[in-house]
Amino acid sequence: MANLIIKNAGWVVTVDPSRRIITDGAVAVADDRIAFVGKSADLARDFVADTVIDAAGMLVLPGxxxxxxxxxxxxxxxxxxxxxxxxxxxxxxxxxxxxxxxxxxxxxxxxxxxxxxxxxxxxxxxxxxxxxxxxxxxxxxxxxxxxxxxxxxxxxxxxxxxxxxxxxxxxxxxxxxxxxxxxxxxxxxxxxxxxxxxxxxxxxxxxxxxxxxxxxxxxxxxxxxxxxxxxxxxxxxxxxxxxxxxxxxxxxxxxxxxxxxxxxxxxxxxxxxxxxxxxxxxxxxxxxxxxxxxxxxxxxxxxxxxxxxxxxxxxxxxxxxxxxxxxxxxxxxxxxxxxxxxxxxxxxxxxxxxxxxxxxxxxxxxxVGMDTEIGSIEVGKKADLALFDTRRADWRPMLNPLSNLVHSCRGGAHTVIVNGRILMAAGEVRTIDEPEALSECQERGIAIARRSGLDRITQSPWPRL
Ligand SMILES: [Zn+2]
Incomplete structure (x- = not known):
């Protein structure tokens, strides 16, 4: 029994001790921990979950x-x-x-x-x-x-x-x-x-x-x-x-x-x-x-x-x-x-x-003294994962996903999971009211800049009309 399954992933970059990269990979999460890592085909049929993410074309990384x-x-x-x-x-x-x-x-x-x-x-x-x-x-x-x-x-x-x-x-x-x-x-x-x-x-x-x-x-x-x-x-x-x-x-x-x-x-x-x-x-x-x-x-x-x-x-x-x-x-x-x-x-x-x-x-x-808990995708570790959708112009063609991740793509995760909980799904952050947060950020940021007098000295010298 799992509460979350990720399957059909293009590449699961485990960063485990053998540094395995699993193509057509799957990860199963039970509660807050990783219960399975391997090929999608090897994911036991009796693994059922409320949430299943089809990660075709995606790179799954440790968060x-x-x-x-x-x-x-x-x-x-x-x-x-x-x-x-x-x-x-x-x-x-x-x-x-x-x-x-x-x-x-x-x-x-x-x-x-x-x-x-x-x-x-x-x-x-x-x-x-x-x-x-x-x-x-x-x-x-x-x-x-x-x-x-x-x-x-x-x-x-x-x-x-x-x-x-x-x-x-x-x-x-x-x-x-x-x-x-x-x-x-x-x-x-x-x-x-x-x-x-x-x-x-x-x-x-x-x-x-x-x-x-x-x-x-x-x-x-x-x-x-x-x-x-x-x-x-x-x-x-x-x-x-x-x-x-x-x-x-x-x-x-x-x-x-x-x-x-x-x-x-x-x-x-x-x-x-x-x-x-x-x-x-x-x-x-x-x-x-x-x-x-x-x-x-x-x-x-x-x-x-x-x-x-x-x-x-x-x-x-x-x-x-x-x-x-x-x-x-x-x-x-x-x-x-x-x-x-x-x-x-x-x-x-x-x-x-x-x-x-x-x-x-x-x-x-x-x-941070937590390498037995996080930092790689291994059975028993906490389920902290980041999925990147490589079906984008800045990722393709895909010969070496690690090289494209570091040298080519512009970042931005598709889905993020911490402690087995989905914090962001398909680009939508579930745990933060984003419009409210951005509005507070803008208003409070400008107010502090004014109170501290730093707003005047941080403007561009170019004329603002
Ligand atoms: Zn610092």
Whole structure:
């Protein structure tokens, strides 16, 4: 007995340990888990289900796992497009966050997840905001799988500029630790386990040594991982060296904070020693090429992501946010992530499609500590799936579906399933009232831009009639 059957699929790309691609494939789902994967012809006749999807011409993939998504930044699309990192963070991003209400944050998360679902992403890791409760609430409603975390800053005059004057950016060490712990206590393993909560060291310029050690102590106490941004830009590395004598990850080693239960986002400016530390401590790296491209950070020029992968370090792929990078589409990102490294290395042999698909699926699952549950299509795993309809001009002719997925198609999933539940069917999102969400996004986004004064400085210099 199953509750959902997908059959006649053109290709089921399992990303299982043998990396099998099954043509004319079928997947059966019982409750929230995968009960069968194989040829349609081998699907037992006694498998009956209420819902049967005829996936002729479709590519069935494990849902993408995006290891860097800022839900609350979604209403800020366009507010930081022409900025360098210090300006983007201190003036635009924190300015925007200072002006948003908790209801804004809820609608930001809903719209963020609308874009994620539409692109075939089924799980996200949110590397902190001041509104983890609102992100958790939205995730409960949309049906996605996600990890929330709360921002912890206790330095107000940072090496790259001053934090905003709003109280949330002015917490003491004790307040920051207490509120981060509350987030884990309230939200970890909620909504049938779909929502988890981690600790975060958002950006180290805003974190004292005591805060870094305190977050590590809490992570150990609760058995919960830590997510953070690290070695992101030259500006931050220079500032870190001037203030502490170390770059980001080297500083954390001195403090005794490093461990395998950490996801380091960016790492495009990782020093050779920091790459060695990734091997030594087993922390995971999230490659976010679109941010570096937009902000001109140079991480796609100088970053050593192919070398990290070759050394056995787990490298996943991530989109960041509408405000920082600016699209949440793993298909576009696989194309960009491979192309960036090929271009700077003058080599067509770096990051083949298989590497990019692993980064977007199973490596993401390993990074969030859920590879026994998600990241591949295997019997017993959670049913998190994305179906892409290849009967489109940008997919055909179809010789190699993996190559077309990474190099040719423009993305956009047809059907998305999380925990055995259909969130989007044939392009129609079932768990979000899309016209309502888009209307809230437009109105609230414009209102925040006006309140923060950022609406005037983000207009094109071309005359508007
Ligand atoms: Zn980020």
């Amino acid at each position: 993408f796992v995006d290891t860097h998504v800022h839900n609350t930044q979604h209403l800020g699309r366009g507010l930081a497009d022409e900025c360098d990192i210090p300006k983007q963070l201190l003036e635009r991003l924190y300015g925007y966050e200072s002006e948003m209400t908790s209801e804004d944050a809820y609608w930001a998360a809903k719209n963020c997840q609308l874009e994620l679902i539409r692109s075939g992403t089924t799980c996200f890791l949110d590397p902190s905001s001041y509104y983890p409760s609102e992100t958790a609430r939205a995730t409960g409603e949309t049906g996605m799988r996600g990890i929330v975390s709360r921002t912890a800053f206790d330095i107000h005059n940072t090496t790259i500029g001053k934090m905003p004057s709003k109280t949330m950016f002015r917490e003491t060490l004790a307040e920051a630790l207490e509120r981060a712990e509350d987030t884990v206590l309230h939200h970890n393993n909620t909504y049938d386990g779909r929502v988890r909560a981690w600790f975060a060291l958002r950006i180290l310029a805003g974190c004292s040594d005591d805060l870094c050690r305190g977050i590590r102590r809490l992570a150990n106490k609760h058995g919960v991982p830590i997510v953070m941004h690290a070695s992101e830009s030259r500006d931050e590395i220079v500032a870190s060296r001037l203030s502490s004598g170390f770059s980001d990850v080297e500083r954390l080693e001195e403090l005794g904070v490093l461990g395998p239960d950490m996801v380091m986002i960016h790492m495009g400016w990782a020093t050779p020693r920091e790459i060695h530390l990734a091997q030594k401590y087993g922390f995971k790296i999230s490659y976010t090429p679109s941010t570096g491209f937009r902000l001109g950070m140079g991480d796609t020029t100088y970053g050593h992501f192919p070398e990290m992968s070759a050394l056995g370090i787990t490298v996943s792929l991530s989109c960041n946010s509408a405000m920082s990078s600016n699209y949440l589409d793993m298909v576009r990102l696989m194309n960009l992530g491979a192309g960036a490294m090929r271009s700077t290395r003058l080599s067509a042999f770096i990051f083949p499609p298989e590497d990019m698909i692993e980064m977007a699926t199973i490596n993401g699952a390993i990074s």
